[in-house]
Amino acid sequence: MTTVTLGIDVGGTNTKIGFVDKHGRCLASKSIPTGADEPFSNFLSNVFTTVDQLKEEAGEVDMVAVGIGAPNANYYNGKIEEAVNLKGWGKEVAIADLMEEHFKVPVAITNDANAAALGEMKFGVAQGMKNFVVVTLGTGLGSGIIVNGDLLYGHDGFAGELGHINVVEGGRLCGCGRRGCLETYVSATGIKRTMFELLADSNGTSSLANKNFDELTAKDIFDAAEEGDELAKEAFDVTGEILGKALADTIAIFSPEAIVLFGGLASAGSYITEPTRSAMEENCLHIFKGKTRLVVSNLEGDNTAILGSSALAWQEYEKKQVNA
Amino acid sequence: MTTVTLGIDVGGTNTKIGFVDKHGRCLASKSIPTGADEPFSNFLSNVFTTVDQLKEEAGEVDMVAVGIGAPNANYYNGKIEEAVNLKGWGKEVAIADLMEEHFKVPVAITNDANAAALGEMKFGVAQGMKNFVVVTLGTGLGSGIIVNGDLLYGHDGFAGELGHINVVEGGRLCGCGRRGCLETYVSATGIKRTMFELLADSNGTSSLANKNFDELTAKDIFDAAEEGDELAKEAFDVTGEILGKALADTIAIFSPEAIVLFGGLASAGSYITEPTRSAMEENCLHIFKGKTRLVVSNLEGDNTAILGSSALAWQEYEKKQVNA
Structure with missing residues (x-):
């Protein structure tokens, strides 16, 4: 049994x-x-x-x-x-x-x-940790925040909506009806929107110029980056920079031991982790610099x-x- | 005994x-x-x-x-x-x-x-609460965050630095060496800097045009507002709007029962609370609207x-x- x-x-x-x-x-x-x-x-x-x-x-x-x-x-x-x-x-x-x-x-x-x-805390990369943040990068951006070994639920049970913090004043329209939410930039949908901005800006100098908005996926952008498409790489850089800056603020608030990236976009490896880590460290308050690890989930x-x-x-x- | x-x-x-x-x-x-x-x-x-x-x-x-x-x-x-x-x-x-x-x-x-x-939790307005945030508005902006009845300390003991989250990309220079931190806008020093921006913008149409930067205090701005100075009132409006937006993000993260304003600037009453509350509610994610109270400390x-x-x-x- x-x-x-x-x-x-x-x-x-x-x-x-x-x-x-x-x-x-x-x-x-x-x-x-x-x-x-x-x-x-x-x-x-x-x-x-x-x-x-x-x-x-x-x-x-x-x-x-x-x-x-x-x-x-x-x-x-x-x-x-x-x-x-x-x-x-x-x-x-x-x-x-x-x-x-x-x-x-x-x-x-x-x-x-x-x-x-x-x-992650029971079976994954956060075993033994008591203060960490998981950021899930799917269609949207979700977060699960562990404080003193327990989930942060807040007063009503719905705390931890990192995807809806404002990162660009008057920025992209979000599904929540507001503008500039983190998940409009950092998510599978967010990187697609960034790719389209870059295609517009560069007048389409990318292997992805033949995809329409409905069919383009984050996986396509990853594949293009793997094949050396500079604009696809730039889409990851832009995404990572915005995420890294938001994580620097997250660190100032929670001082977590680690931030764990989870979900589809996280599997893009160093394309997403490198610009994220770099922006996170650069924008971190001095007392927190070098203290919080950025790791990718190992649950697959x-x-x-x-x-x-x-x-x-x-x-x-x-x-x-x-x-x- | x-x-x-x-x-x-x-x-x-x-x-x-x-x-x-x-x-x-x-x-x-x-x-x-x-x-x-x-x-x-x-x-x-x-x-x-x-x-x-x-x-x-x-x-x-x-x-x-x-x-x-x-x-x-x-x-x-x-x-x-x-x-x-x-x-x-x-x-x-x-x-x-x-x-x-x-x-x-x-x-x-x-x-x-x-x-x-x-x-506040033991003796003040937050008695009986288990999830709330105190924002101290002094020379800088500090925060004490209570989660499940305990202080949020984070991994290293230094969590809760809301004063150093970024609110304006490339914004005002902060004592921490970075730019755009919340406390450069929302604090006794922050409102003074805002007052000077407004004086510059309006070509000095305020009773505070006779004060130099070293001598101007938040109390002076409050007194001027009380005497009907429009620019002084606007300084409070600008300060409250930036604070309210930051608090909307704080609510998305913590879903607290209340946010308690504490310290010198909080004693300006409705000059600061009204624009703050208004911006907080307006920028709140829909699921949190109307759920978090904004209150001023009653400890004096x-x-x-x-x-x-x-x-x-x-x-x-x-x-x-x-x-x-």
Whole structure:
């Protein structure tokens, strides 16, 4: 009988579910459609059926807790609240309570960036750290901030929105309706916008001049940089410089041991880390210079999001053991 | 026998010392010269002598802990490190250890903004709060950030430098050597610099046109505003707008229950709070709008800094009681 937690990562399109042991081994996992336009009850029964299947696959497991990473997840009340990508689910769903009723074990939820931070602390590059920041670079920019070994949730459970700090006064239009937010520059979408600005400025002297806005991806920009495209490299430099400056401010606020880059854009390696590190150090307040490490997540593969969610479950389980 | 803590606030010029009971009553206090250019041993023996005098004055007290607020104070190791305003004391002084040796009670140190935050939590407007931010508006801008009821210290003990986040790219020269730091705009010095920019822009159409840079104070600008000087009012508006925008970002990061303004500039009342609140709400990410209160400290008078330092002592004392 292996003790495991269940990690669930709810995405706008697919939901990943898996059993994870205390060493971060994923014993069985599956991806199911989220069904964001259908009633929430469909999602629930799909999850329950899937967990039964996974139990058969994983063999003898003792599932002691469930962790869920989801957009607009409120750790405090266990609800997903007003998630724009989960329209069919309505204004809010008490996902933690409903799962707890079914599984009869503790269930906790948080957003995906927070889950990523817990995943890094339990299984990844931040093992042993008590103060660090994880920046997730996907379609947008998310952050999970660990203070004294615990996630920063704030008063209402939604703290840690580094993607929406202002970095350019009157800058790019953001999905949040405001202008100049960090994620409009630093994210897969952000670097694409930067690439288009550079194409405009240089009158299209790049191998990417044949891509339209809808089809261009951050991966295309990376591939072009690998093939020596100077403008693609410059797009990474511009992105890294803006990120590095924002991280210098983040360091002044949190004085973290490390900042961990996570997600698609982070896998571009030194194209993104070098300009970021350089701008971060250059713009750092003198008392913090050289103190905070910039590292890339070492959690890889399809099950990374499951690991993060399961880390939340492990944390809740361990807290309950201590208090028991 | 009244149980008290000793609060010590070390300033560049003067040091305030006093006994504070658990209700925040200051039973006896005194201000002594810090002697920042003399050896640290002089300061220590002055403090010891003063405490003996205060004991006579306060009557029967049981001093259970000491809290010290000081520039560049490191909570973790109890040292004041490389404080530019305390040159005679050398590179670092182990002030907590040396005091502990003498007083035979727990001694803790932190910087003055952190002490202010603890003071607000124990005795002031933040009683009962677990997530809030105190912004101290003095010569510079300091911040004390409370997360889950504890001060945010970060990895090295120096977290919470909101005064040095960048708010204007290539902006005003800061004492830290960089440009555009928040405190170059939002502080007693910052509003004076703004006033001079406005005087330049308006060709001196203000009652403050007869003051030179060295003599103009934030108090002068407040007095001029009170007398209807439009440019002085505008200086407050500009200051509040920059502060409010920075606080909108602070809310996105911390989602605090309240932001508490503290110190000289905060006492300008609605001249500073109204433009600040307005810019804060306007620039807030939608999910945080209307959630964070902006309040002014209600701790007043000569002993405010002593209260903050003593709150640190009370916190340490209570932690020890819980763990005993």
